[in-house]
Amino acid sequence: MDKNYYDILGISETASQDEIKRAYRKMSRKYHPDLAGPEFEEKFKDVNNAFDVLSDPDKRRLYDQGVDPNQASAGFAGAQQFNNFGDIFSQFFGQGFTNAAPQEHMSRQQKGRDTLTNLTISLQEAAFGVQKTIEIQTYSLCPDCQGTGSQHNKKPIQCPDCQGTGYKQTIRHTLLGQIMSSAPCDRCQGYGTIIEDPCLQCQGQGRVKVKRKVSIKVPAGINDGMRVRLASQGEVGEGGGPAGDLYVNITVKPDKVFTRQNDDLHCWVKVPMAWAVLGHTLDINTFDGSQSIEINAGTQQEDVIVKKNLGMTRLNSDSRGDLYVHVQIEIPINLTTHQKELIEEFAQSRKETDNTDPISQESQPIKNKKSFFDRIKDALN
């Protein structure tokens, strides 16, 4: 921080709120450009900045910790950039001082605001991209006057009350001297012009609130929570001014079958024990339709089969992630007598029935001999 607010007001760091107010009263009177001259404008701004921060206990605490809440770069979310010194000043000295400098009249055409809306799509739509039509309620150009605000397309005329300045100036004599002040013109609301025959549809605003359909192209590979920007599809501004942008918040619905992990998809299939033991070919659903996958003989619980390029499209690219099929093996239950006999016969042939020792005993869950990543590597090769 290059300026010390305490020094500017000429007070100590332990000053009370009363002392701060008194100091501000004194300093602002001393440096007000209307009294001290335009060369003191910077000084006057400093005084106001100092008061804005030190008179607010929250801002003062931050300032004492080395953060200037009036500097946008300080990243203080709650800080309102202080730009209308007149507001503070007039609290002390009345309205007369505000807007002392002559100002430009406002433009009739204002830029429209940005609009934010939401769109929910499926994971499959996110995988391949999708074209959607959404309906938004927003300001559009008035169809009757095409934004001019005039019923008969007449140009606005100069305001006779303020001669087109948009402001009315008054000079007052006070104890502090002669003070010139200006306020927006009542007749033209500060525009400097008036519309003689306001459009009936929009009351001279040049825009009307309507429901509008907007076509949006959601790019392939989009992630949940991303925003798509449609330039100039937001609100049309007052006086038919240029439209703001439309931002569409994308929500990707979770899928019942597939889970997304970055650009890859994962799914789980449950298969009979015999398929895992003997090997089997099966068909699974994918976003690209039915696909055949091969379960090798000796497949273990949670083994992974990788189908290349059946995952999500990578954003801004033509390439695709992969599909990981996790295999879960079902141990059969409710066996018939005959089936039990077959399993017992199988176990005896493996010499498993007489044994009392487990296959292994370890301090950690025993999955497979190979780690998950080894198995993925195997599956990829």
Ligand SMILES: [Zn+2]
């Ligand atoms: Zn209109």
Ligand SMILES: [Zn+2]
């Ligand atoms: Zn006027």
